[in-house]
Amino acid sequence: MNTTKTPRAIIIGGSLGGLFAATSLRAIGWDVDVFERSPHELDSRGGGVVLQPDVLAAFxxxxxxxxxxxxxxxxxxxxxxxxxxxxxRQFMPQTQTSWNMLYGAMKRALPAEMVHAGEEFTRFEQEGDRIHAHFASGRVETGDLLIGADGARSSVRKQVMPGHDPSYAGYVAWRGLVPESRLPADAAAVLGGTFAFQQGLGHLMLEYMVPGEDESTTKGERRWNWVWYRKVGAGANLSDLLTDRDGVRHAFSLPPGAPKDSDIAEMHQASRDFLAPTFQRLVEATDEPFVQAILDLQVPQMVYGRVILLGDSAFVPRPHTAGSTAKAAANAVALAQALRADGADVDKSLAHWQAGQLRQGIGMTTWGMSIGDRIMNIHPIGAPSEEE
Structure with a gap:
C-alpha cells in the first residue's frame, strides 16, 4: 500500500455493523465510505437491544x-x-437501548457524504493490495479494504464463501414495540422497571423497556419491547409464516406491517392460551407485531485477502446471548486497533484481527446454540441470561 496516501475502507452494509466499522476506522484516520443497498433510511425493526460494554467502548x-x-x-x-x-425475582440492574438510538447516534457522527444509499454491491476484484467493489448501478469503488458488514444475507460472503448460508434453528421470534402510555396501568405496574420473562413449554416470552422512537428516555415517552420465541417447523410452515400479506416470500424476517392477518390472529390466540395476563395485554397493545426466524451462522475464516467479514456477515449468535450488536462493535474496534498497531502492514493487521475475533465468534455462537436449544426444550426457569 502506498503509505503517502490515506488508507480507504469500502464498507458494504449501512446498518449497525457497517456504522461501527466506519466510526471506528475514522477514529484512526482512515477514509471510509458506507454503501447500503436500501434506497431508504433504515428503520428500527430490530427493536430493543441490551446495552453491552462493547457498544459503550465502541462509542x-x-x-x-x-x-x-x-x-x-x-x-x-x-x-x-x-x-x-x-x-x-432477582436484582440484576442493566440498561436497555434500541436499534434506532444506536443507529441514529452513529449516523449523525458520520459526514452525510460518506453514506451512500441505494447502492447494491454485486462483486469485487482484488488487484495486489487494492480492492475494486462493483455495484448494480455501474459504480466502481477502489480502496485498501473491503468490509462485508451486510448481515446474515451478506452479498460479500456469498462471493468469498458461496453456498455458506445461515441455517434455521427451529423457532422464531415474534416481536413488538408498544408506546409506554399504551399499556394498561395494571400491566405497567407489574412490568415497570423490570426485565420480565415467562418460560413455558417450548416457548419463552420476555419484556424490557427501551427508548422511544424519537430516542427519548423520558418517562411516558419510552416503549415496551417484547420478544416471544415459539417453535415453527422448517419447510412449509416456516415458508408460509415468512410469506407476507402481499404473497411475497421473505428470507428470514417480516418487518412491521408485513405479517398476514391470519398469522397475527393465530399469534394472538396463542398468547391467550399460553401467556400470563400481563403479557397478553402487552401483545394486544401492539399495533404492528413482526417476526424473524432464529438463525445460526459460523464461518471458518473472516479474512480473504483484503476482504473481511464483520458482525452478522460472519457469525449470527442466538439472541439469548445479547451478543449480536456487541459482537459487531467488538469486531470493529478490534479491527481499528489492529490496523493502528501494525501501521502500514494491513495484511499483518488483518491476520492478528482474525485470530482473536474468529475464536470469540465461534465461542459466542456455540454458546448461544446451547442456550437456545435448552430453552426451547423446556429448560428450567433461570436459563436465559441476557436477551437482545
Missing amino acids: RFAGIVHSSALGVQSGDRIYLNRDDRVIQ
Whole structure:
C-alpha cells in the first residue's frame, strides 16, 4: 500500500455493523465510505437491544458523544407464571437501548457524504493490495479494504464463501414495540422497571423497556419491547409464516406491517392460551407485531485477502446471548486497533484481527446454540441470561 496516501475502507452494509466499522476506522484516520443497498433510511425493526460494554467502548473509541442517556435502566429480573404470579425475582440492574438510538447516534457522527444509499454491491476484484467493489448501478469503488458488514444475507460472503448460508434453528421470534402510555396501568405496574420473562413449554416470552422512537428516555415517552420465541417447523410452515400479506416470500424476517392477518390472529390466540395476563395485554397493545426466524451462522475464516467479514456477515449468535450488536462493535474496534498497531502492514493487521475475533465468534455462537436449544426444550426457569 502506498503509505503517502490515506488508507480507504469500502464498507458494504449501512446498518449497525457497517456504522461501527466506519466510526471506528475514522477514529484512526482512515477514509471510509458506507454503501447500503436500501434506497431508504433504515428503520428500527430490530427493536430493543441490551446495552453491552462493547457498544459503550465502541462509542468511546470513536468519540461519539450522546446528549442524553443511551438507554433505559431496569432493576429486577422477574419470572411470571401462567397465572401472572411472580415466581422468581432477582436484582440484576442493566440498561436497555434500541436499534434506532444506536443507529441514529452513529449516523449523525458520520459526514452525510460518506453514506451512500441505494447502492447494491454485486462483486469485487482484488488487484495486489487494492480492492475494486462493483455495484448494480455501474459504480466502481477502489480502496485498501473491503468490509462485508451486510448481515446474515451478506452479498460479500456469498462471493468469498458461496453456498455458506445461515441455517434455521427451529423457532422464531415474534416481536413488538408498544408506546409506554399504551399499556394498561395494571400491566405497567407489574412490568415497570423490570426485565420480565415467562418460560413455558417450548416457548419463552420476555419484556424490557427501551427508548422511544424519537430516542427519548423520558418517562411516558419510552416503549415496551417484547420478544416471544415459539417453535415453527422448517419447510412449509416456516415458508408460509415468512410469506407476507402481499404473497411475497421473505428470507428470514417480516418487518412491521408485513405479517398476514391470519398469522397475527393465530399469534394472538396463542398468547391467550399460553401467556400470563400481563403479557397478553402487552401483545394486544401492539399495533404492528413482526417476526424473524432464529438463525445460526459460523464461518471458518473472516479474512480473504483484503476482504473481511464483520458482525452478522460472519457469525449470527442466538439472541439469548445479547451478543449480536456487541459482537459487531467488538469486531470493529478490534479491527481499528489492529490496523493502528501494525501501521502500514494491513495484511499483518488483518491476520492478528482474525485470530482473536474468529475464536470469540465461534465461542459466542456455540454458546448461544446451547442456550437456545435448552430453552426451547423446556429448560428450567433461570436459563436465559441476557436477551437482545
